[in-house]
Amino acid sequence: MSRGSVVVVGGGLAGITAALECRERGYAVQLLEARPRLGGATYSFARGELLVDTGQHVLLRCYSAYLDLLRRIGAADGVRMQQRFAVPVLSPGAAPATLRRWNLRAPAHLTPALLGYRKLTVLQRARVARTALALRKLDPADPELDEQSFGQWLRDRGETPRAVDALWGLLAVAALNAEPENASMALAAKVFRTGVLDSASACDIGIPQRPLSQLHGEAGLRALTAAGAQVRLRCKVRAIRRGPNGFQIPVDDQAGQAELSADSVVVATPHPAAAGLLADLPVRGACDWERLSSAPIVNVHAHFDRQVTDLEMAAALDSPVQWVFDRTRISGARTGQYLALSQSAAQQELGMRTEDLRETFLPALRDLFPAARQAQLLDFFVTREPHATFRQAPGTASLRPGARTNVPGLVLAGAWTATGWPDTTEGAVRSGISAAEVVEDRQRSPQSVEVTA
Incomplete structure (x- = not known):
């Protein structure tokens, strides 16, 4: 017997996760995706x-929620994980170097690698080791960290431009899609603490061994169908509105225009699309989402x-x-x-x-x-x-909303929401899990009162 109805808007990793989680909790689930496939930006x-x-x-091996999702949708064998973190670093006309962790407890697992990294001088390596220890003491959830840039924080600790280019920036730019000068220090602390410094094996790299459409979209569709969720592709949502008994969702699909209804709605789209869909609802903070940019x-x-x-x-x-x-x-x-x-x-x-x-x-x-x-x-x-x-710059933490909105039954998901993680596959999956938990909480407390913006 269904415990209620949930519509999930958006078929990326966040939407796939939210739909699976809600279905496993006993809800009747419809997943709506405007594209002819699932997987969102990964295709x-x-x-x-x-x-x-x-x-x-x-x-990375620390992507526990994402790895669990791959297992649940039958795609875990589509990723090969390093036995031990190792990254060759190449330079034109120079001998290659390798960043490699040792089989030691954190943070000692990185000490031999840093001290032997030939792209830096001996003094620069010593400073890097000292900076790594300082990073390990930071709390990524500290709001003050989000107000400064990673680049400024590194300079304050005496890191040279060469050390930033050859090590810190090498990793941070890939992880945060931002140069250190433009990257939130809080997100950088999350990357380096959770992904590199806190656990020896956390930084081991996994590389997909299948095209992403197979790994995410096709596997996700099979898992959702098997779980009993209804997946509607080429189904464009025009708006989300409150009705007398829940939500009304007007859509355009292959059969024409229709209007769906649901007790709860999970909006799992990028932030610009989410803001547009919710224009008819008094969602607190939605006017600020555009400041996240891209x-x-x-x-x-x-x-x-x-x-x-x-x-x-x-x-x-x-x-x-x-x-x-x-x-x-x-x-x-x-x-x-x-x-x-x-x-x-x-x-x-x-x-x-x-x-x-x-x-x-x-x-x-x-x-x-x-x-x-x-x-x-x-x-x-x-x-x-x-x-x-999204642009993972200083000051963005206050702009990222949680899964729960001030409109009961309306829930947000996506790597851009307040997951505590950068904009990654791990953040997207964690947001979907959080969204399902909020849906479940409302089921336990259905008499919640709407708070207007």
Whole structure:
């Protein structure tokens, strides 16, 4: 017997999680997604013989909620996790270095790696170790931390520009989609404490071994259907309104216009879409969500006629390239080697023409991988994510709403909400879990009184 009805708007990771969690709690669930697929921003498309992800995603072993979701939807075998954190760091014309954790208890697991990191001088390495210990003492939930930038905090501790470029920024830009100067210190503290410093194995990197459409969207659809949730694709929600007995949700779908009803609604869309959908409701703080803004990621794709590197993944220093991944096997490429470059905080690259990006990144790849100088380029293309994440800048913590709104029965989900995490797959999944918990709380206390803005 159903305990009530829930409509989830948005079929990304947050929406998939919220719908699964609500269904497992006994609610009648409809998941509405405007696109013809689930998965949100994580999806794949065909280009020639390649199946291409729009953006390269990785995870850390500390992504416990995300890993649990993959197990629940039958996709856990689609990720390969490092046995021990190791990242090759390449520079043009220089010997590579490797950031690698040791099999020691935290924080000692990083000490040998930092002291042996050849991209920094001995003095710089000593300062980095001292800064790491200071980071470990910070509370990411401290609101004062969110008011300053990571870059300023590093300078206050004597970190040099080289140390920022070669270590702190190397990791932070990828994790926060922001340069240290533009990144919230609170979110940086969360990244480095939870992901690197508090547990020895937390930083081990997982790389998807399937295209993201298979890993998230297709697996999520199968799991939701098996659980008894109704998934409606190509179903665009026009608004969300209060009715006499719950919510009315006018939609446009393949059959035309319709109006759905529900006891509770979980809005699991990006923040600009959420604000638009809730324009008819007095949701406190919604007018501030636009201040979260967005930050882009640009992905550069190069398919060579032969193998140019035996590395699965590497970071780059003193190069336009940030991170490079070997996508050959995962994409289904039958010839040569296919590399994907992930460029975070890519405001400059976002506005560049593909021809200009080719002139920048193809020579850079050949500098990093000399074997590419003799290789023929089979294909070169670019995918752009203009709104890949919210802008994770100082002062954003106060703008991120919790799952519970002041309108009873109306719940928010998404990596942009107040999860305590950066805008990551882990944050998205945790937000979906929180949303289902709020729905459950309302079931226990149905007489809640609406508070207007």
